[in-house]
Amino acid sequence: MHAYDAAEQVENTIRLNANESPRRSTIGHFRRPLNRYPEVRPQKLQAALADRFGCRADQLLVTRGSSEAIDLVIRTFCRAGEDSVLVTSPSFSMYRHYAEVQGADLIEVKTLPEQDFAIDVDAILGACQASTRLIFICSPNNPTGTVLARDELERLLVARSDASAIVVDEAYIEFGDKPSATALLDRYRNLLVLRTLSKALGFAGARCGAVAGPVEVIRILSAVQAPYALATPVVECVEDALQDEQLALAEQAVLDTVAERERLAAALMNYDFVRKIWPSDANFLLVRFDDAAGVMQRCQEHNVLLRHFGGALNECIRISVGSRDENNQLLRALDTLKGTNNG
Numbered sequence: 001m002h003a004y005d006a007a008e009q010v011e012n013t014i015r016l017n018a019n020e021s022p023r024r025s026t027i028g029h030f031r032r033p034l035n036r037y038p039e040v041r042p043q044k045l046q047a048a049l050a051d052r053f054g055c056r057a058d059q060l061l062v063t064r065g066s067s068e069a070i071d072l073v074i075r076t077f078c079r080a081g082e083d084s085v086l087v088t089s090p091s092f093s094m095y096r097h098y099a100e101v102q103g104a105d106l107i108e109v110k111t112l113p114e115q116d117f118a119i120d121v122d123a124i125l126g127a128c129q130a131s132t133r134l135i136f137i138c139s140p141n142n143p144t145g146t147v148l149a150r151d152e153l154e155r156l157l158v159a160r161s162d163a164s165a166i167v168v169d170e171a172y173i174e175f176g177d178k179p180s181a182t183a184l185l186d187r188y189r190n191l192l193v194l195r196t197l198s199k200a201l202g203f204a205g206a207r208c209g210a211v212a213g214p215v216e217v218i219r220i221l222s223a224v225q226a227p228y229a230l231a232t233p234v235v236e237c238v239e240d241a242l243q244d245e246q247l248a249l250a251e252q253a254v255l256d257t258v259a260e261r262e263r264l265a266a267a268l269m270n271y272d273f274v275r276k277i278w279p280s281d282a283n284f285l286l287v288r289f290d291d292a293a294g295v296m297q298r299c300q301e302h303n304v305l306l307r308h309f310g311g312a313l314n315e316c317i318r319i320s321v322g323s324r325d326e327n328n329q330l331l332r333a334l335d336t337l338k339g340t341n342n343g
């Protein structure tokens with residue numbers, strides 16, 4: 001793969017090489033003119049995000065949310081009808097979605113319910129096939145909140161070193177105290193790490209994330225990604241979000257969320273229709289109720305939406321941790337079920 005051959009962009013030149021409009025619009029307050037294409041890859045943002053995520057700029061590609069990174073990685077590594085993607089279950093459903101879009105086979109490996117849905121590295125290694133190009137590890141896992149220990153991740157990286165790339169999705173890592181796998185990038189050439197600005201930084205609407213990995217892989221992923229993928233308003237918004245003052249506010253918001261997560265977990269323990277609350281390193285709690293459908297219904301009547309799961313997670317609901325007021329509203333809704341044997 002070669003990078004797209006884009007029109008040259010040089011500051012302080014007259015740009016008659018990209019069929020752009022010469023008229024600079026007056027809407028919005030952007031530092032860069034919107035009549036011009038953005039950079040093919042936003043260099044300053046790439047450097048700032050690499051610094052934040054603990055890798056070098058040439059080990060990182062900025063993407064439209066980590067969702068785009070999942071799609072890019074699967075399209076780059078997997079041939080339709082030939083290669084396979086291994087996912088753990090239950091986990092984030094977008095890995096499956098993009099594997100299906102690409103026509104890659106899917107291998108699903110169950111996590112261990114009796115061990116708080118721990119990721120089972122032996123089962124993963126046993127399920128891998130010659131065709132397995134990618135193994136997705138979501139840590140902390142959505143929706144169970146589980147983390148894969150560093151030594152287990154390294155065992156997987158070593159065992160599959162010449163066969164599969166291990167994609168560690170760290171969308172929720174800021175809500176726990178475990179270090180990022182980006183620290184391992186210089187040691188393993190089959191490691192990819194996904195990060196996002198949608199959760200801890202609070203910029204889901206900006207659609208910005210990143211994939212970090214070996215330089216040669218990042219170069220190929222960059223060649224596959226659409227040229228000019230990151231729009232000027234997004235680039236400028238995220239550059240602003242990465243200023244010290246904004247980062248300090250975001251860090252406080254993470255601390256608030258973690259405190260609320262613990263308060264919510266303690267409060268939920270008091271309902272006799274709550275059967276189990278799993279430990280969580282993320283911004284959500286997984287909770288098993290006597291009657292999850294009844295809880296969903298009652299919460300909806302009180303204007304609170306939750307996420308209900310089935311399968312191995314029967315009677316389980318994932319509750320995203322909201323603001324103090326939002327969480328209180330949830331608790332008020334649950335109060336109305338008291339003494340009803342959960343409806």
Ligand SMILES: Cc1ncc(COP(=O)(O)O)c(C=O)c1O
Nearest residue numbers: 065066067092142171196198209
């Ligand atoms: C585990 C995980 N990875 C990735 C994403 C996608 O995030 P985004 O595309 O907003 O970066 C999500 C969103 O919920 C998620 O839960």
